[in-house]
Amino acid sequence: MFASQRNMDAPTNVFLVLSGEHPTLPLAEMKAILDANRIPFKITDSFYKLVEIRADLDAVKKIGGRGAFIDEVGTEIVHSDPTTQGIDQAVKSSNLSDYLSEKDSFNIRVLRFGGVSKEVSRVKLEGHLGWLIGNITGARVNLENPTRQFRGLLAGPYFHLGLIAHQRPVGYVASRRPRKRPAFHPSTMTPKLARSMVNLSGAVAGTMFMDPFCGVGGILLEAGLLGCQVIGIDAVRRMVRGARRNLRHFEMNPLALLRADARNIPVRSIGAIATDPPYGTGASTLKSTTRNILKEFLPEAHSILTSHGRLVVASPLGTGTPDIAESAGFSPVDRHEVYVHRRLTREILVLGAN
Ligand SMILES: C[S@@+](CC[C@H](N)C(=O)[O-])C[C@H]1O[C@@H](n2cnc3c(N)ncnc32)[C@H](O)[C@@H]1O
Incomplete structure (x- = not known):
């Protein structure tokens, strides 16, 4: 049975390799994307950057490119103990031939997460697995331009192929x-943090998405690339002009780009918001403070968000944003801390409108 004959809707063992750039954002982003795209999944195992889920591979593959922190998606074929003997036995008794025929060519790269199984040499394992897979399936090794790429992972107490x-x-x-x-x-x-914030907001293609402190449009750009209908607001005309130039450069047509005050938003309803209000250092708070801006902005945002809509907001740790958000009617969904430099750690809050 080859790949095209398998039932693509049935959940299979899917592996994802996430970025190690942040301790909590990659996993949260992955879950948010799967939920927002209504892809049922169950996490079965995780170790460092590896997450294993039961899900429909084709569906997960389609959303792989949406994540800022999703490096790789694939189907897991072998799960064994990490000794050479254990790996050998598991590969020999696996259903490898369902995935590869003698017409295919392949390569294999093994990664080691967390310094585990040091007694197993990655290079030797790659060579051995190349020989073994070729023997079982009749496929040829092609390091440069293969039709199939295998991933071997020495992660925690297991080896995964x-x-x-x-x-x-x-x-x-x-x-x-x-x-x-x-x-x-x-x-x-940065594009990656902006992209992850848009994903945490649950926005998908077609969602009406807003950044009410849009600056030159870093967050809007990522939402636009995900197919959202974007609305940007900034109190400073120069910033609105900058956002327009940036969006045009990437051939994006925003639904609206307005010079307006985020404390008095001229829009009735919005599906998702991700935003980074000014901290009074790089971006002006226009004679207010971040805290006071948030006190007026968050109730306004709550009043225009649809009932299942989410707001993702970044602010300097210590601003007291969680309490302000709760007073504005939001319920906390998730939070992350992102270290920027010695005097600034960003707190990223994911808030639910109901
Ligand atoms: C941190 S910057 C946003 C950067 C943007 N997220 C990006 O990636 O390009 C904050 C922006 O908020 C704007 N701003 C300050 N007070 C505002 C207000 N009351 N309403 C709307 N925009 C405001 C500033 O002009 C600034 O462009």
Whole structure:
């Protein structure tokens, strides 16, 4: 039975390799994307950057490219103890031939997470598995341009062997780096953090999405790339102009870009919000303070969010945002801390409107 004959709707063992750039955001982002896209899943195991789930591989593969922190998605074929003998036995008794035929070519790379199983050499294991897989399936090793790519993972107490279904292209955010955009401002957010905030807001293609403190549009850009209908608001005309130039550069048509005050939003209803209000350092608070802005902005945001809508807000740790949000009617869903420099750690709050 080859891949095309398998029942694609049935849940299988899917592995995801997440980025190690942050301790909590990658997993939260993965769960948020699966939930927002209504893909049923059950986490069966996780170790460091590896997460294993039961889910429909094709569905997970399709959303792989949406995540800022999803490096790889694939189907797990072998799960064994991490000794050479255990791996050998498990591969020999696996259903490898369901996935690979003699017409295929393949390569295999083994990664080790968390310094485990040091007695097993990765390079030797790659060579041995290449020989073994070739022997079992009749497929040829092709290091440069294979039709199938295997991933071996020495992670925690187990060895995992899987076929890669989606891999994040190398340098996929390079063209969107703040300095590469036509309009730059030091307050702008990096593409990865901006993308993860949009994903945490539960926005999917078609969602009406707003950044009410949009600056030069770092967050709007990521929401637009995900297919959202974006609305940006900023109190400073120069910023609105910058956001327009940046969005146009990436061939995006926002639903609206307005010079307005986020404490008095001229929009009736919105599906999702992700935003980074000014801290009074890089971006001006216009003679107010971050705390006071949030006290007026959060009730306003609550009043326009649809009933299941989410708001993701970044603010300096210590601003007291969780209490302000609760007073504004929001319920806490999740929180993360992102260290920026010695004097600034961002608190990222995911808030539910009901
Ligand atoms: C941290 S920056 C946003 C950066 C943006 N997220 C990005 O990635 O490019 C905050 C923005 O809030 C704007 N701002 C300050 N007070 C505002 C208010 N009351 N209403 C709307 N925008 C405001 C500032 O002009 C600034 O552009």
